[in-house]
Structures are given as C-alpha cells and as structure tokens.
Amino acid sequence: MRPLPGAPGVAAAAALLLLLLPRARSDEHEHTYQDKEEVVLWMNTVGPYHNRQETYKYFSLPFCVGSKKSISHYHETLGEALQGVELEFSGLDIKFKDDVMPGTYCEIDLDKEKRDAFVYAIKNHYWYQMYIDDLPIWGKYSVTNVKWKKSDVKFEDRFDKYLDPSFFQHRIHWFSIFNSFMMVIFLVGLVSMILMRTLRKDYARYSKEEEMDDMDRDLGDEYGWKQVHGDVFRPSSHPLIFSSLIGSGCQIFAVSLIVIIVAMIEDLYTERGSMLSTAIFVYAATSPVNGYFGGSLYARQGGRRWIKQMFIGAFLIPAMVCGTAFFINFIAIYYHASRAIPFGTMVAVCCICFFVILPLNLVGTILGRNLSGQPNFPCRVNAVPRPIPEKKWFMEPAVIVCLGGILPFGSIFIEMYFIFTSFWAYKIYYVYGFMMLVLLILCIVTVCVTIVCTYFLLNAEDYRWQWTSFLSAASTAIYVYMYSFYYYFFKTKMYGLFQTSFYFGYMAVFSTALGIMCGAIGYMGTSAFVRKIYTNVKID
Numbered sequence: 001m002r003p004l005p006g007a008p009g010v011a012a013a014a015a016l017l018l019l020l021l022p023r024a025r026s027d028e029h030e031h032t033y034q035d036k037e038e039v040v041l042w043m044n045t046v047g048p049y050h051n052r053q054e055t056y057k058y059f060s061l062p063f064c065v066g067s068k069k070s071i072s073h074y075h076e077t078l079g080e081a082l083q084g085v086e087l088e089f090s091g092l093d094i095k096f097k098d099d100v101m102p103g104t105y106c107e108i109d110l111d112k113e114k115r116d117a118f119v120y121a122i123k124n125h126y127w128y129q130m131y132i133d134d135l136p137i138w139g140k141y142s143v144t145n146v147k148w149k150k151s152d153v154k155f156e157d158r159f160d161k162y163l164d165p166s167f168f169q170h171r172i173h174w175f176s177i178f179n180s181f182m183m184v185i186f187l188v189g190l191v192s193m194i195l196m197r198t199l200r201k202d203y204a205r206y207s208k209e210e211e212m213d214d215m216d217r218d219l220g221d222e223y224g225w226k227q228v229h230g231d232v233f234r235p236s237s238h239p240l241i242f243s244s245l246i247g248s249g250c251q252i253f254a255v256s257l258i259v260i261i262v263a264m265i266e267d268l269y270t271e272r273g274s275m276l277s278t279a280i281f282v283y284a285a286t287s288p289v290n291g292y293f294g295g296s297l298y299a300r301q302g303g304r305r306w307i308k309q310m311f312i313g314a315f316l317i318p319a320m321v322c323g324t325a326f327f328i329n330f331i332a333i334y335y336h337a338s339r340a341i342p343f344g345t346m347v348a349v350c351c352i353c354f355f356v357i358l359p360l361n362l363v364g365t366i367l368g369r370n371l372s373g374q375p376n377f378p379c380r381v382n383a384v385p386r387p388i389p390e391k392k393w394f395m396e397p398a399v400i401v402c403l404g405g406i407l408p409f410g411s412i413f414i415e416m417y418f419i420f421t422s423f424w425a426y427k428i429y430y431v432y433g434f435m436m437l438v439l440l441i442l443c444i445v446t447v448c449v450t451i452v453c454t455y456f457l458l459n460a461e462d463y464r465w466q467w468t469s470f471l472s473a474a475s476t477a478i479y480v481y482m483y484s485f486y487y488y489f490f491k492t493k494m495y496g497l498f499q500t501s502f503y504f505g506y507m508a509v510f511s512t513a514l515g516i517m518c519g520a521i522g523y524m525g526t527s528a529f530v531r532k533i534y535t536n537v538k539i540d
Helices: 077-080 112-123 155-162 171-210 215-221 239-266 274-285 287-300 306-335 343-372 397-404 405-424 432-459 465-474 475-491 496-537
Strands: 038-048 124-134 136-138
Touching: 038 405, 077 274, 077 343, 124 155, 136 171, 171 432, 239 274, 239 287, 239 306, 239 432, 239 465, 239 496, 274 287, 274 343, 287 306, 287 343, 306 343, 306 496, 397 405, 397 432, 397 465, 405 475, 432 465, 432 496, 465 496, 475 496
Parallel strands: none
Antiparallel strands: 038 124, 124 136
C-alpha cells in the first residue's frame, strides 16, 4: 500500500498478506490511502492445492462473514472473468494504520453438512486466495494478529516477494538458453554451408547443361530441383484452408511478439487478469495481419471464394479456443467452480469476434488482395502436372513431416517446463526476456529445418513443398503435446475430471496454436528460399 503524499511509507505486515482494494477517496489503481481510511480485504477462491484451476467461490465453504456490509465498487475486467476471479467482500472493517488485536469477529453454527464440507476440504488440501491492495495471498484458513508497520520496500518493488529468482534463473535455465543458442549457430552455419556448396554445384551443372546440344542433354543425367520448375509454384492442395492457416499463424506470431514486449515493459504479471486482457486486445487489434497474409496468399494461388476464406481465417483460432472453453465450461458449471465463464462474458467475447475481429480481418484481406495478391512467380506453371518419381522412404513427405519438428521442439524444451510450471503450478512467470530469446531461437531453427527439408524434397523431384514445409514445422506441436502428458503424470499431482479436462483441453489449444505459428513461420521462410533459388536459375 502507498500512503498519500505527506504520510509515512508503510506496508502491510507479512501476516497481513491478504487482499486490499481502496474505497471512497481511495482508488484501486493508485493504491493511496489516508489515515483511518477503509482498506478492503477481498476473498477470491478456495480449492484443492494440487488442482490449481479447480477453484470455487471462497464462501462456497461455510465460512462466516464479517459484520461490515458496504464497500466500494469493484470493477471486473474481461481477463479476470475468463480466469475465474470472483472477488467477494470479507466483511472485515480494516482501517489504514489501525492495528487489530486477536478476537472474534463472527460466529456460525456448523451442522453435519457444513462440518462434512470442512472435513472434505481439509482432506483434499484446500487452499485459499485473498487480495489486499492488489497483492495476492495464499494459505490455509486461519484467523490473523493484524499490525501495521513501516517497510523499506519501494512500492514498485513490492511484488518481488512473490517471485522466485532461484527457480527461473537457475543454472539449468541459463544452460538451456546457451545450448539452444549454440544449436542455432551450428544449424545456421551447417545449413548455409551445405546449401551454398550444393546449390553452387547445381548451378554449375545446370549452366554446363545449357551449353550442351539437344542430343547430349538427352543423354545426360537430368535430375534435381530444377526439373520441377514448372510445378513448384503450382497452387497447394486445399488452398482455402492452407491460406487461412498461414494467415492465422502470422497473426499468432505477431500477438506473441507484441505481448512479450509489453510484458517486458509493463510487468503485466503484477495485475490480475492483465496478461489475458492484453492478449485478447492485441489479438483483436492484429486481425488485419491475418487477413493480409491469408488473403494475399489465397489470391496468388488463384482462389476465387475470398469471402469464405476471410471468414474461415477470422474465426479459425477464436472458434478453436471458444469451442474448447465452452466445453470445459459445462464441466465447470457441473462442479459449481469459479472457473465457469459467466454468460455475459461469453456474449462479450462473441461481440469482439463479430464486431472487431471480423471487420479488421476484412480490411486486411482487401489490402492483401490488392497490394500483393497478383501471382509474380519467377517460373511459369505447366498446364499438366509433372509425375512424381519414386524415391527413398525417408524422402517421403510424411516422414519429413514427422522428423521436422524434433529440432524446433528441442530448442524450446526446457522453457516449456518453466512455462508449464508457472501456469499449472504456483510460480509467477516474469522472465519475459528469456521468452523473447526463446521465441527468436524457435523462429530461426524452424526456418532452417524447413528449408533443408524442402530442398531435399525438391531435389527428389517432389514439388509438394508447401504443405510439407508447413506441416514439418507444425509437427512441433505434436512433441509439445506429448511432453504435456509426461508433465501431467510425472511433474504434477493433478486429479479429477475437471482439472484433467481443463489441463488437456487447454494444452491442446496451446499446442495447436504453437503448431500453426511454427507452420506459418516455416512456410514463409521456405517460400522466400524457393523463390530465391528459382529466380537465380535461367529457365528455358
């Protein structure tokens, strides 16, 4: 808490690590109080310790409420509503800088049903969460010797007590970042060396072939990526879905980049629901990115049903997220959990989709079709597709797709553990500089891997590189989701239908979104590579 100008600096005692929001002359965002002014203690949720997402209203257990009734108005944000934050007034009359001695503040008669509720909560290791002055408090239920005392901690540093530097900046964390960085250097160098040497030989061979007469050329050994120049820019199969996935992946990357930067600057982890609210706002605001890249790609591939493509691109990710959330919401309602999303919040999310995301996506689609929707390929496309020759089993697209995600997953493997622990356990993730570095490493590794995979595929005279480049990068999601099973069974003690469905449902959403983002990054990098190599070759 921060006093008004002129008052001595004070903070709540460690025993008072509860929840406080100001009233009347106080403001919940300014955190300023006058002597004797009301300090509000908010009760949030209770639930099993091992199931972090299985939470219920605080007074769903038969706790008694203090005698005070009137409080200041509480403003709930969209992020708080989606995260199941349900603040209820404790009823305790707390005054700024007024000490409170131990005593009875309320009484309640326990019948058998209420007694059994407490017994069940104790056996299942229930914990509570409260807030005082926007500071969260976790612990077991008890009555607390509230005292006000001076603190030397600066207001802007008061949240540091909730952070765990020994966990997030452990040597294994630094080692994993260094290891991934070295892998990037090695991979980029290896890819550059192999491709430069191989392409140089290819260019030399093709230049020599151009000097041969027709008979010598017919008797020569013609093979390699140049032979498919008439088909390599052929539209992909299912271009409508493909372009929608690329547009969505580009938008997810833009959202990830912007949110990480904002989190690095603003310390979003210190405010309830701010991270989720920011992500929703940024996702809606970046909808033109989706429309631009998806719409322009669909136009270049000769697509005519651009309105349908625009709708699919706009609602692909929201439909996946909302569908999963609404399914889990039915389970939350059955459990009477605080994670149940209110109907008003559902309506608000739907309004954002229809009145913000869709119009902005339409604007991006129109701009993409008009600015970069014309096909300007360096090679003309043959009218009749070239037959794909037989090749080794390890050069088949299915095999390339399965193997393509291993290295990208390896580059983010350790960071996944820290991210999972912060979301599914009780660590607060605050090292967004690490996350930014890992995101950049993931992009570089993904592009390098997909370029190599595509080059080998084209060299085998298989021109189906577009879906292959996307899926080989997107297969990272498969390994992330497989890791989530390992994390659930060996790193947590979660149990129950609600927590299990919540975990695997949202992990499926996270993995799919990560896969779509990686797939789009891989395709965009590979597309630039393919255009480059065929631009530098003289085609008869």
